[in-house]
Amino acid sequence: MANHFVLLLSALSVLSALANGSIFTPAINAKKVSHVSHAVMQGTNPNDVKGLAALQSQFSLLQSWTGDPCLGLITWLWIQCTSDPTTPRVTSLDLGSYGLVGSLPDFSSMDALQTIDFSYNLLNGPVPDFLGTLPNLQELNLANNDFQGKLPASILKNNNLTIVVSGNTNLCASDNSCQTTNTNNKPNSTPQTPSYSSTSNNGSSSKLPAILGASISIFLVFWVIVGIVAILHHKRKSAAVAILGAGSINGTPQGAAMNAQMTDHKGEAVANEQVMMDQQGHENENRNAC
Structure with missing residues (x-):
């Protein structure tokens, strides 16, 4: 088999040389062919x-x-x-x-x-x-x-x-x-x-009632405070109105009208008394004349 391979390479070399126009055939010995054969197997x-x-x-x-x-x-x-x-x-x-x-x-x-x-x-x-x-x-x-x-x-x-x-x-x-x-x-x-997602959801669920309870408590306290403030404000307003009403009776035009009305009643009483005294005086004069 090796001999056939050597002959084949030799023939190819000769053909290559002839194709290139060379009249000299290359020198190929068994050692070189053996080296080429070994390289092909690598x-x-x-x-x-x-x-x-x-x-x-x-x-x-x-x-x-x-x-x-x-x-x-x-x-x-x-x-x-x-x-x-x-x-x-x-x-x-x-x-x-x-x-x-x-x-x-x-x-x-x-x-x-x-x-x-x-x-x-x-x-x-x-x-x-x-x-x-x-x-x-x-x-x-x-x-x-x-x-x-x-x-x-x-x-x-x-x-x-x-x-x-x-x-x-x-x-x-x-x-x-x-x-x-x-x-x-x-x-x-x-x-x-x-697992971390499950733990996170459970923690949020357990905290929800506490959050709702605190929110409701704060809401109720807020409205209680608002109610107390409203009541105090109403009482203060009522007291102020009462004070203003008393001042109006004594020193305002409404108070003056009431004073005038009382004065008129006193005048009428005095006039009536004067008429009665005049009548008694006429009666006494008539008696003396008799």
């Missing part, structure tokens, strides 16, 4: 290539990276590889804030991964179970996405794994920490109300 581990292909197929934003992931001329900025010059492995996926939208595909073949960062994207759906089974994974950052449901048991029970899932409002880290429930995964479940 490249990123096929398991990693398979997983990266799944990610590129799911997220079109990643398809602009081409060539060999670890040894190609174009550097793939979102991965890190080992320094193996022949068959390097991908050890890190750095896809935080890449604008990825959708669910995660299956890239479980990338079993050399040590760090995975999918934070600050728009990823949704359940967290894949295989993430907890990657043998070398140490850090998993899924923060600030829209993952739903519960974290797989393979992740929760992995004591060698550090995981960050904050910012996923529909994701339950455990049975005790579930605040909301994914209705797509569990149709019969009912979203749970956060």
